[in-house]
Amino acid sequence: MSSISGISLLRERARKAADLVERHDFIRVYTHHDADGISAGAIIAKALLRAGKSFQISFLKGLNESFDYEKGELLLFADMGSGYADLMSEVDTDLVILDHHIPNGEIQPKRNLAHVNPHLVGMDGTYELSASGVSYFFATELGRNRDLASMAVVGMLGDKQKIIGGNAEIVREGIEAGVIEEKKGVALHSGKLRDALLKSLEPYLDFYGREEELKEFLRKARLDGDRDVDNLDDDEIRRLADAVVLRLLQMKTYTGVFEQIVGKRLILKNMLVKNSVMLTDVVNSCGRAGVMSIALSLLLGDVDSLNKAIKINDDYTIQVLEELKRRRDEVREGFCIRYLVMEDGLSASPIATTLSRYIMADKPLIVVNIKNEYAKVSARTNEDLARRVDLAEVMKVAAEKVGGRGGGHRVAAGANISAEKVDEFLKEVDRLCCAMLA
Numbered sequence: 004m005s006s007i008s009g010i011s012l013l014r015e016r017a018r019k020a021a022d023l024v025e026r027h028d029f030i031r032v033y034t035h036h037d038a039d040g041i042s043a044g045a046i047i048a049k050a051l052l053r054a055g056k057s058f059q060i061s062f063l064k065g066l067n068e069s070f071d072y073e074k075g076e077l078l079l080f081a082d083m084g085s086g087y088a089d090l091m092s093e094v095d096t097d098l099v100i101l102d103h104h105i106p107n108g109e110i111q112p113k114r115n116l117a118h119v120n121p122h123l124v125g126m127d128g129t130y131e132l133s134a135s136g137v138s139y140f141f142a143t144e145l146g147r148n149r150d151l152a153s154m155a156v157v158g159m160l161g162d163k164q165k166i167i168g169g170n171a172e173i174v175r176e177g178i179e180a181g182v183i184e185e186k187k188g189v190a191l192h193s194g195k196l197r198d199a200l201l202k203s204l205e206p207y208l209d210f211y212g213r214e215e216e217l218k219e220f221l222r223k224a225r226l227d228g229d230r231d232v233d234n235l236d237d238d239e240i241r242r243l244a245d246a247v248v249l250r251l252l253q254m255k256t257y258t259g260v261f262e263q264i265v266g267k268r269l270i271l272k273n274m275l276v277k278n279s280v281m282l283t284d285v286v287n288s289c290g291r292a293g294v295m296s297i298a299l300s301l302l303l304g305d306v307d308s309l310n311k312a313i314k315i316n317d318d319y320t321i322q323v324l325e326e327l328k329r330r331r332d333e334v335r336e337g338f339c340i341r342y343l344v345m346e347d348g349l350s351a352s353p354i355a356t357t358l359s360r361y362i363m364a365d366k367p368l369i370v371v372n373i374k375n376e377y378a379k380v381s382a383r384t385n386e387d388l389a390r391r392v393d394l395a396e397v398m399k400v401a402a403e404k405v406g407g408r409g410g411g412h413r414v415a416a417g418a419n420i421s422a423e424k425v426d427e428f429l430k431e432v433d434r435l436c437c438a439m440l441a
């Protein structure tokens with residue numbers, strides 16, 4: 004199915020969701036605590052405010068956490084719900100789901116249901132539409148909300164998606180509405196070039212703790228580290244892009260990330276942080292630090308939250324850089340995977356994402372974080388390997404085998420298992436990955 008007809012089918016479902024919202028005065032919203040979920044929450048909040056609706060937004064890590072609602076009100080889930088058909092079928096009130104995770108089975112609704120998900124209309128929810136993108140289409144059905152396209156960009160980037168299909172349509176509408184601008188550049192934060200390169204996690208350039216290499220990098224590329232990233236001229240941008248690509252090639256980074264790092268950059272003209280890469284990281288860090296409301300306020304234009312959010316991002320970035328430096332040597336080799344088992348680590352997912360994309364791109368990477376009797380697992384690979392390996396399936400099957408629960412996307416999935424089952428789980432994951440790669 005072409006993405007054009009996919010988008011119009013998605014709009015029809017979004018229309019149904021908007022119709023349901025119009026029939027209620029109060030909407031209870033649950034969204035995910037990551038960048039995509041938070042920006043979905045911001046889009047929904049703005050759209051509901053403009054529609055004159057009362058609402059309450061809460062953040063969940065997932066649907067294994069409990070949620071509540073009162074009969075008669077409208078319950079809305081963003082960035083979650085599709086993968087829990089059983090749980091959604093039990094909901095005894097009107098229900099809207101704005102999600103992009105792979106649906107697992109048919110929801111048998113007790114009341115009215117609007118289920119908006121790219122996978123249900125032949126679109127790809129892994130690369131071409133995120134939950135904030137779905138929320139954007141919902142918002143544009145509810146009212147004149149095209150200016151919210153810039154918020155949807157945060158979700159696309161946060162979920163490492165591509166500007167294709169539904170996402171490309173949103174960016175196009177955002178440019179048309181005057182809230183997004185495309186510029187040439189390298190995906191780095193605003194500020195001094197030296198700092199931006201040193202602390203960058205996406206792209207991860209491995210300069211942290213290697214300041215001499217960074218000096219040499221700048222010297223060879225004939226770049227001044229004191230220059231502001233946002234003010235580089237075309238010539239400087241070209242030299243920077245060449246040098247970054249060379250560095251990544253030497254690091255054996257998965258080459259598929261290059262197009263996301265070098266080339267087009269999106270400027271979000273109606274956001275407090277206009278650099279889309281930086282805004283995404285800031286929102287993501289707030290989510291990781293558990294202060295989702297600061298990120299939500301930032302997206303909604305609250306100036307007071309700006310400095311707080313930047314500080315949280317700075318602290319978080321240093322923590323991740325330190326953790327990467329420390330954990331890198333603890334990664335072990337399986338047959339077809341690499342794995343890292345941490346006890347009380349910072350968080351499995353940023354470590355897994357960075358290592359699997361930039362340093363250890365040739366095998367799926369499984370990072371396990373053990374806290375008390377529970378183990379949280381993050382599995383990551385790149386799109387190339389994901390053509391053969393489906394980590395969502397691997398996590399689901401291996402987790403269920405040891406009495407846990409798992410799922411997600413082909414390239415990025417996760418599981419929750421008990422700590423004592425970690426060895427057995429990893430063996431099964433390795434076996435499944437070998438079978439898929441064979």
Ligand SMILES: [Mn+2]
Pocket residue numbers: 039040082103133134162
């Ligand atoms: Mn998402």
